[in-house]
Amino acid sequence: xxxxxxxxxxxxxxxxxxxxxxxxxxxxxxxxxxxxxxxxxxxxxxxxxxxxxxxxxxxxxxxxxxxxxxxxxxxxxxxxxxxxxxxxxxxxxxxxxxxxxxxxxxxxxxxxxxxxxxxxxxxxxxxxxxxxxxxxxxxxxxxxxxxxxxxxxxxxxxxxxxxxxxxxxxxxxxxxxxxxxxxxxxxxxxxxxxxxxxxxxxxxxxxxxxxxxxxxxxxxxxxxxxxxxxxxxxxxxxxxxxxxxxxxxxxxxxxxxxxxxxxxxxxxxxxxxxxxxxxxxxxxxxxxxxxxxxxxxxxxxxxxxxxxxxxxxxxxxxxxxxxxxxxxxxxxxxxxxxxxxxxxxxxxxxxxxxxxxxxxxxxxxxxxxxxxxxxxxxxxxxxxxxxxxxxxxxxxxxxxxxxxxxxxxxxxxxxxxxxxxxxx
Amino acid sequence: xxxxxxxxxxxxxxxxxxxxxxxxxxxxxxxxxxxxxxxxxxxxxxxxxxxxxxxxxxxxxxxxxxxxxxxxxxxxxxxxxxxxxxxxxxxxxxxxxxxxxxxxxxxxxxxxxxxxxxxxxxxxxxxxxxxxxxxxxxxxxxxxxxxxxxxxxxxxxxxxxxxxxxxxxxxxxxxxxxxxxxxxxxxxxxxxxxxxxxxxxxxxxxxxxxxxxxxxxxxxxxxxxxxxxxxxxxxxxxxxxxxxxxxxxxxxxxxxxxxxxxxxxxxxxxxxxxxxxxxxxxxxxxxxxxxxxxxxxxxxxxxxxxxxxxxxxxxxxxxxxxxxxxxxxxxxxxxxxxxxxxxxxxxxxxxxxxxxxxxxxxxxxxxxxxxxxxxxxxxxxxxxxxxxxxxxxxxxxxxxxxxxxxxxxxxxxxxxxxxxxxxx
Numbered sequence: 001x002x003x004x005x006x007x008x009x010x011x012x013x014x015x016x017x018x019x020x021x022x023x024x025x026x027x028x029x030x031x032x033x034x035x036x037x038x039x040x041x042x043x044x045x046x047x048x049x050x051x052x053x054x055x056x057x058x059x060x061x062x063x064x065x066x067x068x069x070x071x072x073x074x075x076x077x078x079x080x081x082x083x084x085x086x087x088x089x090x091x092x093x094x095x096x097x098x099x100x101x102x103x104x105x106x107x108x109x110x111x112x113x114x115x116x117x118x119x120x121x122x123x124x125x126x127x128x129x130x131x132x133x134x135x136x137x138x139x140x141x142x143x144x145x146x147x148x149x150x151x152x153x154x155x156x157x158x159x160x161x162x163x164x165x166x167x168x169x170x171x172x173x174x175x176x177x178x179x180x181x182x183x184x185x186x187x188x189x190x191x192x193x194x195x196x197x198x199x200x201x202x203x204x205x206x207x208x209x210x211x212x213x214x215x216x217x218x219x220x221x222x223x224x225x226x227x228x229x230x231x232x233x234x235x236x237x238x239x240x241x242x243x244x245x246x247x248x249x250x251x252x253x254x255x256x257x258x259x260x261x262x263x264x265x266x267x268x269x270x271x272x273x274x275x276x277x278x279x280x281x282x283x284x285x286x287x288x289x290x291x292x293x294x295x296x297x298x299x300x301x302x303x304x305x306x307x308x309x310x311x312x313x314x315x316x317x318x319x320x321x322x323x324x325x326x327x328x329x330x331x332x333x334x335x336x337x338x339x340x341x342x343x344x345x346x347x348x349x350x351x352x353x354x355x356x357x358x359x360x361x362x363x364x365x366x367x368x369x370x371x372x373x374x375x376x377x378x379x380x381x382x383x384x385x386x387x388x389x390x391x392x393x394x395x396x397x398x399x400x401x402x403x404x405x406x407x408x409x410x411x412x413x414x415x416x417x418x419x420x421x422x423x424x
Numbered sequence: 425x426x427x428x429x430x431x432x433x434x435x436x437x438x439x440x441x442x443x444x445x446x447x448x449x450x451x452x453x454x455x456x457x458x459x460x461x462x463x464x465x466x467x468x469x470x471x472x473x474x475x476x477x478x479x480x481x482x483x484x485x486x487x488x489x490x491x492x493x494x495x496x497x498x499x500x501x502x503x504x505x506x507x508x509x510x511x512x513x514x515x516x517x518x519x520x521x522x523x524x525x526x527x528x529x530x531x532x533x534x535x536x537x538x539x540x541x542x543x544x545x546x547x548x549x550x551x552x553x554x555x556x557x558x559x560x561x562x563x564x565x566x567x568x569x570x571x572x573x574x575x576x577x578x579x580x581x582x583x584x585x586x587x588x589x590x591x592x593x594x595x596x597x598x599x600x601x602x603x604x605x606x607x608x609x610x611x612x613x614x615x616x617x618x619x620x621x622x623x624x625x626x627x628x629x630x631x632x633x634x635x636x637x638x639x640x641x642x643x644x645x646x647x648x649x650x651x652x653x654x655x656x657x658x659x660x661x662x663x664x665x666x667x668x669x670x671x672x673x674x675x676x677x678x679x680x681x682x683x684x685x686x687x688x689x690x691x692x693x694x695x696x697x698x699x700x701x702x703x704x705x706x707x708x709x710x711x712x713x714x715x716x717x718x719x720x721x722x723x724x725x726x727x728x729x730x731x732x733x734x735x736x737x738x739x740x741x742x743x744x745x746x747x748x749x750x751x752x753x754x755x756x757x758x759x760x761x762x763x764x765x766x767x768x769x770x771x772x773x774x775x776x777x778x779x780x781x782x783x784x785x786x787x788x789x790x791x792x793x794x795x796x797x798x799x800x801x802x803x804x805x806x807x808x809x810x811x812x813x814x815x816x817x818x819x820x821x822x823x824x825x826x827x828x829x830x831x832x833x834x835x836x837x838x839x840x841x842x843x844x845x846x847x848x
Contacts, residue, residue: 238756
């Protein structure tokens with residue numbers, strides 16, 4: 001992060017800022033206790049953070065004897081971060097403040113509508129308009145968290161997927177968006193972003209180990225354990241959309257058989273809906289390649305309204321998602337599964353109910369511990385908010401951005417000291 | 425670890441000892457560079473480790489100018505740890521030294537043969553005899569790493585499984601073995617132990633993220649990323665034996681349908697073998713409940729010798745294991761899958777070949793990176809050696825044995841600062 005807008009880099013500043021954020025208001029003495037840093041260090045760091053305008057005093061606390069303690073709090077609007085979720089069918093842009101609160105949001109057509117360069121220019125235009133509308137000064141924006149589907153090459157800042165997005169495969173996404181916007185860009189997986197975003201906004205217990213199943217036009221996943229993201233070898237972990245539910249099942253375009261996304265994803269549900277006589281016309285489904293989210297939402301709305309046929313289609317989809325969640329829970333030893341993304345936004349409760357019933361029946365829930373199914377607090381915007389949170393989190397807990405092989409990773413990976421794995 | 429045999433507890437001692445172990449021989453100056461500790465600290469720690477008899481001088485190194493540097497090395501036989509792998513059909517006991525080298529091994533009947541108490545008394549008897557034979561003084565033994573199948577309650581030191589081992593469910597395994605042997609005992613999952621043992625003995629690249637598929641009488645799994653064990657919520661992660669390969673498949677006793685172990689485990693292979701006319705008699709299969717490993721090994725030997733029918737049975741099993749490995753690799757973003765345990769010891773190459781062929785065909789290998797199938801360097805003893813390594817590793821990288829909820833975990837979990845998750 002080489003811009004003038006970046007926060008102070010020393011790790012102590014990040015730790016103190018994060019403690020203030022989490023506590024909302026906190027005194028210097030409490031910061032000493034919570035951080036393990038000396039009183040002198042806290043005094044210095046607090047002064048520098050106040051000089052930078054990142055924190056401010058917020059009255060005095062009742063003291064247990066002795067003089068009252070001055071409380072400190074974040075100046076939430078001192079800095080902002082941006083999240084961009086790029087799906088094939090839609091693109092969501094959000095701005096959040098230093099406290100992690102949503103400031104503004106907008107949406108535009110997805111990656112499947114235009115060429116990569118046209119899309120990124122449109123993203124930059126929408127972003128400028130959004131900052132203008134929300135009265136957010138560009139100089140106070142720390143960076144952009146761009147999130148999209150996996151697999152990805154985080155080192156090169158490119159997508160490795162060809163699935164419906166051929167022109168994007170290998171396109172220098174990160175470099176281009178940095179060049180067009182003039183802001184530092186971080187690339188990550190949409191489901192991973194949604195997962196860590198949920199932790200940050202308090203949607204899960206801090207000590208929880210949970211999986212996020214993310215459904216927009218496709219299905220992805222992420223796992224967070226006590227605030228640390230599980231990343232594996234190249235951060236292409238938790239590709240739950242291509243886990244097989246029947247190894248002798250239908251061939252998926254990924255080369256595997258019986259994949260979750262192939263059976264249960266929005267496209268599969270829409271395809272089944274079009275085979276039900278009269279249903280397409282009744283629900284006004286277009287069947288267009290980039291209308292997947294629109295069509296799926298129409299089916300979901302009808303299902304929520306009690307329309308029997310759409311409900312049956314979603315319950316069939318939910319049954320597959322439930323079984324994938326069972327596997328995920330027993331492999332990652334999860335306490336909870338969070339459902340996030342546009343395609344859970346309307347009919348999430350239908351999925352959650354069906355999944356909870358299936359999960360409660362498993363040997364894992366019986367022998368080890370229950371697994372709770374939750375709906376994301378961020379709903380359709382979960383991944384975009386998560387992208388913005390990744391930038392914020394990267395700033396608050398900076399670390400040396402190098403991999404164990406010594407290769408520099410610029411502003412990409414690992415984003416935070418809280419990410420897993422950590423070299424022991 | 426409250427006994428007199430324990431290593432020095434300060435974290436610096438563990439770090440220095442681990443650096444010396446990894447380097448084989450190393451100078452004080454190199455220790456300063458590698459540890460980031462000051463020269464004065466290294467001088468003190470080295471003196472104390474020498475006073476404790478844990479390290480010794482090992483000649484002088486060529487210097488790049490200046491005076492020659494004195495090299496330090498472990499006194500490998502200064503301390504020992506014990507690994508006990510408790511399977512339903514067999515129990516393996518090993519002793520390793522401070523350098524992680526195998527000193528002695530023995531085996532006895534498994535947990536399915538006798539009551540828990542009788543079994544643990546037999547373990548203690550075999551252990552006494554083994555120490556005697558190998559000339560290992562009891563006072564130099566740091567502790568026992570007891571490893572068995574999951575799920576487990578590591579806090580209570582008990583197994584949560586009822587699978588063929590009813591009397592063991594909830595039995596105070598850890599407390600009893602501590603009481604009978606007078607040695608500190610650590611409980612862990614056998615597959616997890618095999619996985620971290622493989623890292624420790626150099627069977628995988630240090631920066632690798634790999635999964636271990638462990639097959640003794642059942643099938644379990646473990647994942648290690650850059651030396652850190654993935655543990656999830658309660659360390660009951662990676663139960664790959666009960667991942668479904670067909671959600672509408674046969675009912676497994678775990679309550680799930682189409683589980684890997686149900687289709688591909690040794691019992692399933694033996695059951696299929698007994699249905700082939702004349703095969704049981706020809707291979708001298710007993711079909712006895714605690715003869716699973718013996719019977720499976722007979723089938724495996726025949727397959728390796730080129731007997732067509734046993735080979736077909738193992739290839740069928742390997743196909744299921746391969747598909748489970750595909751799911752594991754894409755969920756955990758693995759570079760490698762290591763096959764460990766008694767049931768891979770004879771016919772591991774048949775499994776490895778079939779699995780490599782399947783893995784190479786997947787979208788993950790095509791779009792992200794290849795996944796290599798490896799046979800464990802420890803073979804049949806992998807879990808027992810891993811159990812002993814867990815004790816050693818726990819000593820070398822000690823940490824506060826408390827969970828985030830503040831509950832004390834005695835000598836159990838997490839075993840090491842290298843374990844995941846780590847609170848950020």
